Amino acid sequence: MIPTPLLHPIKNKYIAFLLRKAIHSTCPEQYFTQFMRKQDNPCGQATYVLTFDFDFEKDIDAFPVLLDMLKMHDIKAGFAVIGKFVEKYPDIHKRAVDEGHEIINHTYTHPDNPHWAPDRYFNKLSYAEQKEEVERAHEAIHKILGVECVGFRTPHYGNLHTESVYPILAELGYRYSSSTAACGYKGFGAPSLHSHGIIEIPTGCSLHFPLAIFDSWNMLRKKNPFLGDDQLFIEEFEATIKVIKEQNLFLTHYFDPYDIVENSKLEKILNTLSNLQISTKLYKDLLS
Numbered sequence: 001m002i003p004t005p006l007l008h009p010i011k012n013k014y015i016a017f018l019l020r021k022a023i024h025s026t027c028p029e030q031y032f033t034q035f036m037r038k039q040d041n042p043c044g045q046a047t048y049v050l051t052f053d054f055d056f057e058k059d060i061d062a063f064p065v066l067l068d069m070l071k072m073h074d075i076k077a078g079f080a081v082i083g084k085f086v087e088k089y090p091d092i093h094k095r096a097v098d099e100g101h102e103i104i105n106h107t108y109t110h111p112d113n114p115h116w117a118p119d120r121y122f123n124k125l126s127y128a129e130q131k132e133e134v135e136r137a138h139e140a141i142h143k144i145l146g147v148e149c150v151g152f153r154t155p156h157y158g159n160l161h162t163e164s165v166y167p168i169l170a171e172l173g174y175r176y177s178s179s180t181a182a183c184g185y186k187g188f189g190a191p192s193l194h195s196h197g198i199i200e201i202p203t204g205c206s207l208h209f210p211l212a213i214f215d216s217w218n219m220l221r222k223k224n225p226f227l228g229d230d231q232l233f234i235e236e237f238e239a240t241i242k243v244i245k246e247q248n249l250f251l252t253h254y255f256d257p258y259d260i261v262e263n264s265k266l267e268k269i270l271n272t273l274s275n276l277q278i279s280t281k282l283y284k285d286l287l288s
């Protein structure tokens with residue numbers, strides 16, 4: 001039996017780094033399986049939630065292709081969108097709503113977005129400024145798309161995530177946040193009650209990298225990425241979903257639209273979900 005500690009109580013970053021490295025190079029599959037089995041799967045059957053974060057203009061460029069592909073596979077997804085883009089590109093966002101996808105509040109400017117807020121960091125903003133970021137996005141989404149958002153995602157997740165957002169979300173009537181990493185959160189990859197009545201839905205990892213977020217930045221784009229190859233990325237996704245299916249687990253990931261549509265990655269991900277006949281849901285479906 002391998003001990004499966006959460007990374008977040010390990011304050012020393014170097015120890016956390018060494019632990020991650022040791023597990024990833026020796027026993028990732030066992031760790032992943034033992035860790036995920038501790039979760040309380042709210043759906044009682046293998047379930048996957050697919051989400052996308054729209055942070056840059058190039059993500060908006062990928063939006064139509066993304067919607068076409070999801071429609072072709074009859075899969076609904078969650079879209080974390082920023083207020084500024086909803087105002088600038090209302091039609092494509094409206095199309096997403098009309099086609100049954102879920103809109104997630106991803107702040108108004110997405111601090112430190114290079115287009116509008118390069119020098120602002122969400123966790124460094126005052127309570128009032130954070131609230132304004134959430135509130136202005138909520139208003140834009142409501143006014144332009146006619147959607148009452150109930151879910152939020154902090155820009156850049158863990159690095160810029162802050163506990164102060166939970167009372168803000170509660171004040172605004174939100175139900176959930178999806179702003180933590182599965183490997184560092186008590187839910188073991190499944191939703192669990194955080195504070196102020198807000199449910200946290202942590203973003204998932206993968207079979208061979210249980211102590212990382214499985215996204216294209218970590219796997220493909222950062223300096224010394226975990227995988228660095230599109231084909232390996234797809235194989236890792238397939239291997240992970242197979243275990244989720246076999247063990248009746250819950251898992252959710254987020255992807256960057258501009259990156260995932262390249263080199264048929266999205267098509268292969270959607271094919272995997274269809275072929276393995278795994279149930280796909282939206283975050284809002286989990287709340288009841």
Ligand SMILES: [Zn+2]
Binds near residue numbers: 054106154155
């Ligand atoms: Zn983002």
